[in-house]
Amino acid sequence: MRNTVPRSLFAAAAALCLIAQCAAARQRGDERNTLKSYYTAEYLAFKKRIIGEFAQAGAGRFSEFVKRAKKNRNKAGDKEQKVLALTFDACGGRHSGYNKKLIDYLRRERIPATLFVTGLWIEKNRETFAELAKDPLFEIENHGLLHRLCSTEGKTKYGVRATRDIGDVVDEMELGARKIDELTGRRPVFFRSATAYTDELSLRVAERLGMEVVSYDILSGDAMRASAKKMSRNILDGARHGAVVIMHFNHPGWPGLEALELSVPELKRRGYHFIKLEDFSVR
Numbered sequence: 403m404r405n406t407v408p409r410s411l412f413a414a415a416a417a418l419c420l421i422a423q424c425a426a427a428r429q430r431g432d433e434r435n436t437l438k439s440y441y442t443a444e445y446l447a448f449k450k451r452i453i454g455e456f457a458q459a460g461a462g463r464f465s466e467f468v469k470r471a472k473k474n475r476n477k478a479g480d481k482e483q484k485v486l487a488l489t490f491d492a493c494g495g496r497h498s499g500y501n502k503k504l505i506d507y508l509r510r511e512r513i514p515a516t517l518f519v520t521g522l523w524i525e526k527n528r529e530t531f532a533e534l535a536k537d538p539l540f541e542i543e544n545h546g547l548l549h550r551l552c553s554t555e556g557k558t559k560y561g562v563r564a565t566r567d568i569g570d571v572v573d574e575m576e577l578g579a580r581k582i583d584e585l586t587g588r589r590p591v592f593f594r595s596a597t598a599y600t601d602e603l604s605l606r607v608a609e610r611l612g613m614e615v616v617s618y619d620i621l622s623g624d625a626m627r628a629s630a631k632k633m634s635r636n637i638l639d640g641a642r643h644g645a646v647v648i649m650h651f652n653h654p655g656w657p658g659l660e661a662l663e664l665s666v667p668e669l670k671r672r673g674y675h676f677i678k679l680e681d682f683s684v685r
């Protein structure tokens with residue numbers, strides 16, 4: 403009898419472990435099938451060429467590369483105006499919701515914004531995506547095909563699934579870009595890796611594919627489940643000319659709308675204007 407409880411607990415733990423392993427294996431299987439549907443002969447030849455070009459290169463530092471983005475942005479912009487870019491990610495997978503109230507607020511207030519979407523999110527929100535892409539208030543950019551953190555050597559952060567090599571990185575970046583291009587007629591020019599972490603080699607691969615990797619300057623804190631008040635404080639404390647704010651629009655339960663309702667009037671009072679990322683640079 404004494405051994406019954408621990409043994410049943412052990413069995414339960416083993417069963418949970420097995421379920422988790424099965425779920426991970428199923429996800430990998432789903433990813434393989436999804437990828438296969440994108441693998442045309444032309445694409446595979448293209449991918450092989452890119453892999454070959456970077457075959458000898460090292461991964462370099464693994465980071466969010468906030469400084470690099472800032473330096474580029476400061477070259478541009480209207481110097482007379484203080485500008486901020488509000489950017490919103492839609493990650494996809496289990497997190498494929500739509501914070502309609504947040505988007506409605508941006509429309510009502512005529513606040514331009516940059517939306518980073520994954521192929522996964524697009525698949526679950528085809529109509530909404532088409533409607534957002536048609537709206538000139540929004541710029542659609544690339545958050546990867548399958549929302550995998552882009553590392554050329556399989557490094558990860560916060561337990562988010564990562565790419566294993568350059569080939570996977572090319573899949574995330576290029577197939578994500580092609581998907582958006584096919585549906586909207588505009589190829590994205592910015593890429594944000596899942597979690598915003600990536601390595602230096604991935605920055606070069608993105609550049610080779612015609613995209614610039616962007617992270618953020620101001621972490622709103624929504625992904626850390628911050629309250630509207632705390633998010634608003636993060637935004638107001640970090641606000642300066644040329645800063646990029648990161649938020650999400652795929653979680654209807656997160657207080658993004660309330661955070662904007664608290665911070666936007668104050669930002670306007672301080673003389674800030676909101677612009678899309680594409681309007682930052684005079685390329």
Ligand SMILES: [Zn+2]
Nearest residue numbers: 491493596597
């Ligand atoms: Zn994401």
